[in-house]
Amino acid sequence: MASTPLMRAMAPFFAPIWCAQLLTGAKSFVDNPLIGSSRLNHWGLHVARLRLAHAMSDRRRAGLAGAVDPADRAAFDRDGVVEIRNFLPDAIFAALQQQILAYRGPARETVQGDAVTRRLALDGTARQAIPAFADFHQDRRWRGLSRYVASFDIEPLLYIQSILPRRHDAPPDPQTQFHSDTFYPNMKAWLFLEDVPMESGPFAYVRGSHRLTPQRIAWERERSLAVRDGTCRLSARGSFRVEESELAALGLPAPTRFAVPANTLLIADTFGFHARAQASVPATRIELWAYGRRNPFRPLTGWDVWSLPGIAERRIPLRWWLGDKAARIAPQPWRPVGHKGPADE
Numbered sequence: 548m549a550s551t552p553l554m555r556a557m558a559p560f561f562a563p564i565w566c567a568q569l570l571t572g573a574k575s576f577v578d579n580p581l582i583g584s585s586r587l588n589h590w591g592l593h594v595a596r597l598r599l600a601h602a603m604s605d606r607r608r609a610g611l612a613g614a615v616d617p618a619d620r621a622a623f624d625r626d627g628v629v630e631i632r633n634f635l636p637d638a639i640f641a642a643l644q645q646q647i648l649a650y651r652g653p654a655r656e657t658v659q660g661d662a663v664t665r666r667l668a669l670d671g672t673a674r675q676a677i678p679a680f681a682d683f684h685q686d687r688r689w690r691g692l693s694r695y696v697a698s699f700d701i702e703p704l705l706y707i708q709s710i711l712p713r714r715h716d717a718p719p720d721p722q723t724q725f726h727s728d729t730f731y732p733n734m735k736a737w738l739f740l741e742d743v744p745m746e747s748g749p750f751a752y753v754r755g756s757h758r759l760t761p762q763r764i765a766w767e768r769e770r771s772l773a774v775r776d777g778t779c780r781l782s783a784r785g786s787f788r789v790e791e792s793e794l795a796a797l798g799l800p801a802p803t804r805f806a807v808p809a810n811t812l813l814i815a816d817t818f819g820f821h822a823r824a825q826a827s828v829p830a831t832r833i834e835l836w837a838y839g840r841r842n843p844f845r846p847l848t849g850w851d852v853w854s855l856p857g858i859a860e861r862r863i864p865l866r867w868w869l870g871d872k873a874a875r876i877a878p879q880p881w882r883p884v885g886h887k888g889p890a891d892e
Contacts, residue, residue, distance in 0.1 A: 569596065570844045574729045574785025576775040582785075583775040593730070593771035594764055600731035600843035601759045604698040607848045611700060614691035623696060627757030628815040630805060634738060635683060640810045643679035644740050647707055648833070650676050651888045655867060655881035656711075662720035662823070663711040666836070666881070667889065668863035673707070683738065683835065689812070696814055697734035697839030702854035704863055708737075708836035709889045710748070712829040721781055723825050725753065725802065726788045728817040730767070731843035732757065736814040738835040745806040748826030750813060753794060753802050757819035762797045789820050833889045 558580075565581045569592075576583035584592070612620060622629045635643065652673055656665045667673065674680055683689060684705070694700050728735075743749045756763075767787070774782050782788050791802065804824050805813055815821060841851070853862055870879040 571842050572729065572731060572840065575783070576771070576785060577783050583783075585772050585775070588768070588771040591768075594768050597730050597759065597764065597767055603844060603846065604732040607698040608695055610848050611691075611695045611698070614687075615695045616688060616691070619688070619692050620695065623692070623814075623816075626752075626754040627819040628752045628754065628803075628813065628821075629692065629696075630807065631688075631812045631814075632808060633810055634689075634812040635686070635810055637810075639679055639682045643677070643683060644809070646677040646679050647740060647835075648888065648890060650707070651886050651891075652676075653864075654884050654887040656884050657880045657882070659722060660718045660720035662722065665709040665711060665884070665887065665889065667707040667887075668867075669705040669707065669835075669860065670864055671860045674860060692814055693734060693736060693837060693839060696732075696736075696816055697841070698732055698848075699839065699841045699845075699851065700849035700854075701839055701841060701851045702859040703734065703736070703837040703839035706836045706838075706863065707889050708834050710823070710830075710832040712831060720823065722823045723748075724788050725751070725791060725820045725822045726781070726786050727756075727820055728786055729840075730785065730818070732816050732818050733843075734814065734837070734839035735817050736812065736837040738812050739807060739809055740833045740835070741809050743805070743807050743811075743832060744830075745804065745824075746827045747830035747832060748824045749804050749806045750815075751802045751804045751822045751824045752815055753799050753820040755819075756794075756797075756799050757816040760798060766793075766797055794820070831890060 565579050568579050569581060573579055573582060581587060581592070588594075615623075619629050619631070634640075650667070650673060652667045654665055654667050656663055658664075669677075669680065674684075693703055697703065737750065766789075770782070770787050774787065777783060779788055794801065799820070802820075802822070805811075807813070853859060867879075867881060867883075870877075870881065871883075873879070
């Protein structure tokens, strides 16, 4: 995106903000002209941020490793994704499944291409209505692994999420193209409440793509030089897309598609390449969905005020409220759709 006269005129005012963002998780090559500068990235800016963020993540993870089951840690370090079937005891999972499917609360939806995603916040009201959630939330294996993958001792954002049947009058869902969420390690997780067959469009992940190899560094550098002026809007905003045909040159295997039974936990570092596989039949997928991300350059592993009880469960309603208030400046992608259940049409 070319510099405009207005941008050049405003540069002295925004320059301190743009500089400060270099030591945050800011990733957009179009919103920050320093991050998007081909000259600075030719000199190594993007690669320097990439290397530093991953080095700090490795250091934080080393301090969290003791709380993780050794087999889970080995699987994650090797693959970047961990699959655990029969995660909860049968009776607890049955109660959790029943309570979530019966729950109705303030829902938000977003549309990406032909896909509609619905989320309900697991706030204080939802947690009271779903008492079995506490068994998952307090599970030692979940807490240790989710924090290790995120590289922070933080409470992730937690939602009830539904992937609804695809619309037939829209372009393809951009989440079906393999991509990296951002330039630094972060965590997403899914506890599937129903079976996820192959035809319903399961989560797909390129094992080992979370590692910062020489091939990946070279690929990231090349993307950083041209992505700002490319045709892919999401790549230009820092979520680099990758073609499956490129994986072999990066020393990576073909993607794994996780068609799994209910009560499977998947947890992944989404710096690694991942996608939502194409569905061949109309289907609704219901899951607990978790998301853990902080400033990658933050040296402290813990001491997170947003993880404190009484605050953590209020974060999602607060984020939605702030998004609504700022909608005139920045579009709010999650629109309120009233009180709904996760499986409502």
